[in-house]
Amino acid sequence: MGKEENILEVRNLSVSFKVMDQVSHVVDGLDFFVGRGQRVGLVGESGCGKTTTLKAILNVLPRNAIWEGDVLFEGKNVREMGREELNHLRRKGAGMIFQDPSSALNPVFTVGDQFLTALRYTYDTKVNKKVLWQQALDALSSVSLPDPERIMENYPFQLSGGMRQRVCIAMTIAAGRQVLLADEPGTALDVTIQDQILRLINRLVEEKGLSVVMVSHSLGVIRESTSYVNIMYAGTIVESGVTDQVFSHPKHPYTKALMACIPKLTGAGIAEGIPGRIPDYLNPPAGCRFCPRCPMAEDICRKQKPPRTEAEPGHWVRCFCAEGVR
Ligand SMILES: Nc1ncnc2c1ncn2[C@@H]1O[C@H](COP(=O)(O)OP(=O)(O)OP(=O)(O)O)[C@@H](O)[C@H]1O
Ligand SMILES: [Mg+2]
Known part of the structure; x- marks a missing residue:
């Protein structure tokens, strides 16, 4: 059983993909927790398994x-949830804002139709259509979309990427979901729109007291929008703790390298500055997955997976060599 104060707990999650007759071992024993009303970040370079983790949730x-x-x-x-419970989870519990806003809405229905379907599951089915319609209009206005009446009549292809993402956010909020899984919101859009989307999410989260998992490549975005952060490398959380603490005293060599790559935390991408690349998931290293790129690696790192260790109160790291671990 999970802890009462956590709305979401992911424990020892491993995900592999079968492709032809090969298996790639992507997510490898991942743990993370989200408290009620907490904003938690998941940072890591492209391909480390962030979207896969959200899909597992x-x-x-x-x-x-x-x-x-x-x-x-x-x-x-x-x-262990049956179909009913799963539907309930997806419609009322947790909503995902997808990385690619074009894939999130059904192209053959108008925004209004999709909104009503989403809201019908949330409220008593007997609630009258007019009331639901008005709620949808209110939600669209709350995400600063101009002319919500027109948008309700539109098909997704008639909207820009930024508008589609706002529609998704509005649906998640209006359906009264408690957890928002935001997968690189706005990354597929230009920088100013991305900034607006992030600000919008932060405002709504505050107003509604939502819990959030914010996925991003960008350390700048994470620093601004989360209170707790998980640093992910090749399918594992290598470091986690209060965002300010992790940013001011990174412990894992990977986190340190990430921080060192960015002279200023302006939200630039990560990883270009770290030599090497994420491992081949078909045949990942037996010990620590960062080992082949790690300047501090020792013999034990090649052989064993480092356990999750509390290096300082509330600051966890998976590394044999990090300060505070040995
Ligand atoms: N359905 C699938 N079949 C096979 N491999 C997959 C599948 N989905 C994802 N993968 C692999 O899993 C790995 C992690 O993918 P994922 O999309 O979770 O990464 P990500 O961290 O979200 O990356 P990005 O930042 O680029 O979005 C990749 O190597 C990807 O090729
Ligand atoms: Mg992704």
């Missing part, structure tokens, strides 16, 4: 995925 992994571990939503294991 909603139990929407593709068919070729094999997964192990537990995802607890309000103490209930998502893996």
Whole structure:
């Protein structure tokens, strides 16, 4: 059973993908927790398994995925939920804002139709259509979309990427979901729009007291919008703690390298500055996955996976060599 104060717990999650007759081991024993009303960041370079992790939370992994571990939503294991409970989770519990806003809405229905469907599951089915319609209009206005009446009549292709993402946010909020899984919101859009989307999410989260998992490549975005951060490398959380603490005293060599790559935390991408690349998931290193790129690696790192260790109160790291660990 999960801890009461955590709305979401991911424990020892592993996800592999079967492709032809090969298996790639992507997510490897990942743990993280989200408290009620907490904003938690998940940072890591492209391909480290962030989207895969969010999909596991909603139990929407593709068919070729094999997964192990537990995802607890309000103490209930998502893996053990029946169809009804899963529908409830996706419609009322947790909503995902997808990385690519064009894939999130159904192209053959108008925004209004999709909104009504979403709201019908949330409220008593007997609530009259006019009331729901008005709620949708209010939600669209709350995400600063001009002319919500027109948008309700539009098909997704008639909207820009930024508008589509706002529509998704409005739906998540109006449906009264408690957890927002935001997968690089705005990254597919230009920088000013991305900034507006992030500000919008931060404002709504504050107003509604939502819990958030904010996924991003950008350390700047994470620093601004989260209170707790998980640093992810090749399918594992290598360091976690209060955002300010991790940013001011990074412990894992990977986190240190990330911080060193960016002279100013302006939200630039990461990883270009770290020599090497993420491992081949078909044949990942047996010990620490960062080992082949790590300047501090020792013999033990090649052989064993480092355990999750509390290096300072509330500041966790998976590394044999980090300060505070030995
Ligand atoms: N359905 C799938 N079948 C096979 N491999 C997959 C599948 N989905 C994802 N992967 C692999 O899993 C790894 C992690 O992918 P994921 O999309 O979770 O990364 P990410 O951290 O979200 O990256 P990005 O920052 O680029 O969005 C990648 O190597 C990807 O190729
Ligand atoms: Mg992704």
